[in-house]
Amino acid sequence: MFKSFSSLIFFNMLIMGTIISICSNSWLGAWMGLEINLLSFIPLLNNIKNSLSTESSLKYFLVQALASSILLFIIIIMSLLDSSLFFFNMKMYLYLILNMSLLMKMGAAPFHFWFPEMMEGLSWLMSLMLMTWQKIAPMILIMYCMINNFMMIIIILSIFFGSIGGLNQTSLRKLMAYSSINHVGWMIASSMISQMYWLIYFSLYSFMTTSIILFFHKMNVFYINQVFNMLNAYPIMKFMLFCNFLSLGGLPPFMGFIPKWMVIQNFMDNIPMLILMVMLTLLTLYYYLRITYSAFMINYTIQKFNMNYNLSFNFILLMNFISTFGLIMMMFIFYLL
Template identity: 60%
Template sequence: MDKNFSSMIFFLTLISGTLISISSNSWMGVWMGLEINLLSFIPLISNSKNILSNESSLKYFLVQVLASAILLFSVIMNSIFNGMNIFFYNDYIFILILNSALLLKMGAAPFHSWFPGVMEGLSWFNNFFLMTWQKIAPMILLTYCINFKFITYIIMISVIIGAIGGINQTSLRKLMAYSSINHIGWMLSSLFISNLYWMIYFISYSLLSLSILYMFNYFNIFFFNQCYNILNFSPVMKFMMFFNFLSLGGLPPFLGFFPKWLLIQNLINNNMFMLTIMVTMTLITLFYYIRITYSAFMLNYTEIKWMNFNYLPNFYMLILNFSSLFGLSIIFFIYNLF
């Protein structure tokens, strides 16, 4: 009971820390909100009974403290050089330092080395927050001081690292980590258009991540061989899980294609040269998602009967997977209706 109560308190302060950061009108307030968020997340991910969880929490703490120190350094130095008016950036180097600190906090490439290692030791619930909620504050703060030329290179490096790093992975947590790095590149590119497109992409990505991580947590799956063996008892669940992979990779007609479609269309209109690399790297991610799905249905498929009523999905799993797989069709239906 005490553990549940303390977890709820830390969860509320985690949310409040992010809200303080994105609503603050000074960089010192931003820094304090980020520290509140960090000190709330560490107790949630640490577990005295799991040495991997403690190792991940220590890695996360050290990286985030380093990023906060760099951010604070850039803010203080910039305020000294610009007469305490910290919202006007006249010095190019301080913008790069501040952007680098925020990119390190969210785990974008080439500051990504800590991200797969931290995810490997956490539960799926904590991984979901690390992949989604913990990226909100750095992403929004980046819009206050963004250097578009620098971010263009970061986008290309992120999509390349996220695509290549996921090849030949056997751990689902590391695969989701590199997938998250790839999606960071797409989310950063949405900042070139508007915050609305970033919000659409982030909400879609969060929904897709929740649907697939909920299934991993429900079946206690962490490696691919577990997917192949356990889900043979329920072909319906196997169908939904691996089609969620395809949705996460952005294959039409699933929901994951919708935010990528919007970004591709708008980036073409803005003549963004990085779009070619982004689409090419997305095809690489789709390659290993399709390879995994093909292996699951054709090579490692041993169940003869399609329906197994002992392993039908529960209500929440059914709703999440239905929205993930058929959300694009629903959006088109509503659009044509009105």
């Protein structure tokens, strides 16, 4: 991942920018942390010298710069109009625009237009950073000024576009991008319950995504047919990987069902909203099940890759095993306790 000492410096700046944002006691300090995070992530995106990574880094910079400029504009207005009568009358609208800029930064619907296309030009490790770490600061900042009615609309739109967009996708990166958009909706729903619920959901989502992405990175695959061809001679590995897909979709009894289960239990007082969320998520499970059915039931005779087992690959298999059977393991532990 780090091909030079400068890449390591940019990675440390990336972490520092996120920490500054979430630990700041003012909106201006949070904006500065987001800018440090942006300026350190751009060189990491452009680390691989090809046209796709350059295009993706340019898209990311333009979108993030637009969102940052809107965020700074609202922060300046809020500081100038503080404690005035006009501010109290316009407070709801200012927070609404503030939420929009933060939602654009993390790629939530309907501000997700840049996310899948940008993912298509990135390496797997940079895609992993974009789907996990880069969502932390905007998500925590949204919790400080969340408008519940507006967030209900964002939740439905994120789950809807994340489910519809993944249909008929053959690119694994776009498939993971739309899955990330879908999970953003559920993460926002968990943040409306409490910060602890969001932390649990985000941790489990990051673990499941990391286990899948590291496998794709190790095998250097980017399309579904490559996965089908390479895993034909390794049935256990095929089973682990595609069960991990089902876990990411939230199908019981896999570990990915745990965070959705928590959100469902706490949204029982809003049944129409809950039914809509679950029904839209079933579309995500549909295309995951369709891919899994094709992998398990169709025999692919062509093998394009030879895999060598080593320590890193065994670690990836262990992560996939935990992600697949995490719910069963936790229930067994709780039963013993």
